[in-house]
Amino acid sequence: MNSTLRVIIYLFVTVFIALFITPLVKVIAIRLGAMDAPDKRRVNKTTMPTMGGLAIYFTFFISTFFLLGSSLGPSYKDYILPLLIAALIIVATGMIDDIKEINPNQKTLGILIAAIFTYFFTPARFDTLTIPGITTFVLPGVLNFFLTIFWIFTLTNAVNLIDGLDGLASGISIISLSTIGIIAYFFLPEKNLFISITIFAMIASIVGFFPHNYHPATIYLGDTGALFLGFMISIFSLQGLKNATFVAVLTPLVILGVPITDTVYAIIRRKLNKQSITSPDKMHLHHRLLSLGFSHQSTVFTIYTISAIFSFIALILNYASEMGIIMLIIATLFGIEILVELIGLFGENRRPILNAMRFLGNRSYRQDVWKKRCRK
Numbered sequence: 001m002n003s004t005l006r007v008i009i010y011l012f013v014t015v016f017i018a019l020f021i022t023p024l025v026k027v028i029a030i031r032l033g034a035m036d037a038p039d040k041r042r043v044n045k046t047t048m049p050t051m052g053g054l055a056i057y058f059t060f061f062i063s064t065f066f067l068l069g070s071s072l073g074p075s076y077k078d079y080i081l082p083l084l085i086a087a088l089i090i091v092a093t094g095m096i097d098d099i100k101e102i103n104p105n106q107k108t109l110g111i112l113i114a115a116i117f118t119y120f121f122t123p124a125r126f127d128t129l130t131i132p133g134i135t136t137f138v139l140p141g142v143l144n145f146f147l148t149i150f151w152i153f154t155l156t157n158a159v160n161l162i163d164g165l166d167g168l169a170s171g172i173s174i175i176s177l178s179t180i181g182i183i184a185y186f187f188l189p190e191k192n193l194f195i196s197i198t199i200f201a202m203i204a205s206i207v208g209f210f211p212h213n214y215h216p217a218t219i220y221l222g223d224t225g226a227l228f229l230g231f232m233i234s235i236f237s238l239q240g241l242k243n244a245t246f247v248a249v250l251t252p253l254v255i256l257g258v259p260i261t262d263t264v265y266a267i268i269r270r271k272l273n274k275q276s277i278t279s280p281d282k283m284h285l286h287h288r289l290l291s292l293g294f295s296h297q298s299t300v301f302t303i304y305t306i307s308a309i310f311s312f313i314a315l316i317l318n319y320a321s322e323m324g325i326i327m328l329i330i331a332t333l334f335g336i337e338i339l340v341e342l343i344g345l346f347g348e349n350r351r352p353i354l355n356a357m358r359f360l361g362n363r364s365y366r367q368d369v370w371k372k373r374c375r376k
Helices: 003-032 051-070 072-098 103-119 142-161 170-186 193-213 222-239 246-255 256-273 286-293 296-317 322-343 352-361 363-375
Strands: 130-132 135-138
Touching: 003 051, 003 193, 003 246, 051 072, 051 193, 072 103, 072 193, 072 222, 072 296, 103 142, 103 222, 135 142, 135 286, 142 222, 142 256, 170 193, 170 222, 170 246, 170 256, 170 296, 193 222, 222 246, 246 256, 246 322, 256 286, 256 296, 256 322, 286 296, 286 322, 296 322
Parallel strands: none
Antiparallel strands: 130 135
């Protein structure tokens, strides 16, 4: 049996491992008290076992260290072991939060420890940045360090914030990781087979968990899973950014357009409302779609579709000319703003572009505005 066929078989085996290990993790979650009770900021109606990310991590560990490790040899184990240790720090942080609900500062500390470990013990970091047609910048050690930590911290939290409905974060992660895996294999200048294989092992681990997590879910990802998925996406995108071009930097940001957009607008919204950026609310993308009358499943499917569109745009970026890239980015940002204003993600009364369009395209509306201003 050749090595390619063996790897494919192991990836299929990985799916079934996750499928069968998840019910065992559900029992562990219940016994440890990792339960998600309904409250005013959650959408679940009954108490649910959480910590489902532990099943994904166990599966990913078995798949990469034992199955793929035995097939790809000692060099692959040397590559994957530090990554598994860094991921274990994230998983442990999420487990503690799922069981005891730690405060944001404690959670941040766990993410930072994992990010720092990643920087020093794995090849996932910013080293250089190439701007096509201009030059290649070799990033100094301090900037390299802080950009790497910022990247990991931001993407990890972005995925964690979008985890609000059954199957939402896991489905978006499958879409995003599939796109990163394809780009890593076909488009990046320095192909690394280990990165691509590991990404698809991660996808297989999530796919096996997904039937238990899709609506109606029998177990939630919890912070254990949401932090783990965000962390791994940040690591895989960083590893693909070795000697990164400007397009390669943009690509994972576009792929993760849904959680990043949700996070950015949540921060802006809370600042405008004079709230802490860590304060929870029910104004996230999925909350707004539900408030507009979307069902649970249609909300999830809609966000999957938006995520797939972002992924398609990311693929096009790798083919487009420099001018095409600029135009595509401008069109994407404009489209995001219109969508955000339509669903009220920025706030019910904050729709600057739509209000401007309404002002320009509606004479009676302009007259009413001018009359109100004159009265003042």
